[in-house]
Amino acid sequence: MRIFDPHIHMTSRTTDDYQAMYDAGVRALVEPSFWLGQPRTSPASFFDYFDALLGWEPFRAAQYGIAHHCTLALNPKEANDPRCTPVLDALPRYLVKDSVVAVGEIGYDSMTPAEDHALAAQLQLAADHGLPALVHTPHRDKLAGLRRTIDVVRESGLAPERVLLDHLNETTVKDARDSGCWAGFSIYPDTKMDEDRMVAVLRLHGTEKVLVNSAADWGRSDPLKTRRVGDAMLAAGFTEDDVDQVLWRNPVAFYGQSGRLQLDTAAPQPLHEGNSILRGGE
Numbered sequence: 417m418r419i420f421d422p423h424i425h426m427t428s429r430t431t432d433d434y435q436a437m438y439d440a441g442v443r444a445l446v447e448p449s450f451w452l453g454q455p456r457t458s459p460a461s462f463f464d465y466f467d468a469l470l471g472w473e474p475f476r477a478a479q480y481g482i483a484h485h486c487t488l489a490l491n492p493k494e495a496n497d498p499r500c501t502p503v504l505d506a507l508p509r510y511l512v513k514d515s516v517v518a519v520g521e522i523g524y525d526s527m528t529p530a531e532d533h534a535l536a537a538q539l540q541l542a543a544d545h546g547l548p549a550l551v552h553t554p555h556r557d558k559l560a561g562l563r564r565t566i567d568v569v570r571e572s573g574l575a576p577e578r579v580l581l582d583h584l585n586e587t588t589v590k591d592a593r594d595s596g597c598w599a600g601f602s603i604y605p606d607t608k609m610d611e612d613r614m615v616a617v618l619r620l621h622g623t624e625k626v627l628v629n630s631a632a633d634w635g636r637s638d639p640l641k642t643r644r645v646g647d648a649m650l651a652a653g654f655t656e657d658d659v660d661q662v663l664w665r666n667p668v669a670f671y672g673q674s675g676r677l678q679l680d681t682a683a684p685q686p687l688h689e690g691n692s693i694l695r696g697g698e
Contacts, residue, residue, distance in 0.1 A: 419642050421445040422667035423629035426473055433639045434480035440643040444483040444679050448521045448550055451493045453634055459502045466510050475688035483681045487520035487550050495534035504537055511545045517674040520550025524561045539572035548578040548673045562588045566595045578673055585609055598670050602631040603641035611648040623661050
């Protein structure tokens with residue numbers, strides 16, 4: 417089983433997770449920029465984080481045979497902090513980087529006017545740079561937030577087929593599918609979706625334009641949830657081709673719209689900017 421995890425926050429994971437993911441079949445991933453839990457107080461902290469997603473994390477991933485790409489953006493939560501909004505002006509110099517395959521995560525957290533502005537501005541940046549967009553749908557008032565998101569997408573210069581609406585569930589999947597956008601589902605141990613609910617959604621709505629991810633941030637999460645979905649699909653009677661479509665071909669098709677997807681893993685280098693992942697003696 418080959419797996420492309422289209423949304424996973426490896427910054428919050430250990431090198432053991434990279435090894436376990438490789439052993440489970442993960443060969444490629446996309447790491448979106450997101451809120452780190454501790455509020456950032458200046459644009460400079462974003463830029464250091466972006467540089468890590470462009471350099472250090474691809475270096476770590478390559479040690480374990482995994483191709484690493486990223487998406488960059490001002491996330492919805494911190495779009496409300498005026499100390500952070502200058503990031504919007506600096507994003508263009510990052511969006512031209514080869515391993516950036518979308519603008520994201522963008523979208524809504526609390527559905528404020530500041531979030532309206534950041535979402536519209538970053539959808540336009542995606543259109544200007546020929547990139548797709550990864551959209552975070554809110555955890556609260558999810559259906560209202562999704563519908564508001566779809567309205568903003570329709571008003572933007574970005575075609576729906578270049579937009580991935582993520583963190584969907586049973587209450588939002590129909591509207592997302594009807595919009596013409598791609599549908600993303602995050603699989604978690606306790607929150608969001610689990611593998612059995614995901615299988616039920618696939619039975620009802622099919623496997624076209626559906627992406628499944630483990631997200632795997634700093635809360636209770638599991639970076640092997642993509643593999644667990646594949647196993648659950650097979651146990652439920654889906655074919656190996658169905659699994660390959662959901663776990664590999666669909667994310668390749670969506671992020672391939674960037675023209676930057678490189679699925680051949682780079683040869684691991686011993687050092688990144690003079691630093692190694694090794695500790696202690698060889």
